[in-house]
Amino acid sequence: MNVNEYKNRVAALGCLICAAPAELHHPRFACGMSQRANDFLVIGLCPSHHRQGAFGHCVHNGYQEFCKNYMSEQDMLAETIKRMMK
Secondary structure (H helix, E strand, O other): OOHHHHHHHHHHOOOOOOOOOOEOOOOOOOOOOOOOOOOOOOEEHHHHHHHOOOOOEOOOEHHHHHHHHHOHHHHHHHHHHHHHOO
C-alpha cells in the first residue's frame, strides 16, 4: 500500500474521538522541531478535534488539556494502527 492509499484509509476511519469525517493530524512526538511526522504516522481527527475546537477539546488548542480530556497522541496513533490492522 502506498502512502496516499494509507492516508485515505486512515481518513475513512473517521475521527478517533467522535467518528465524524476526519482530516489527518501529524503527531508532534514523532518528529523534530519544525518538521512534520512521516505520512504513515497520521491520526484521523475531525476539524473540531484537530484545529477548530475550543481549548482542551482540540489537539492544537490546549494540548495538555486535550490529553486529559481524551488521550495522548501516542495513544491515538496506537489506536489508529490497531484499527488499520482490522
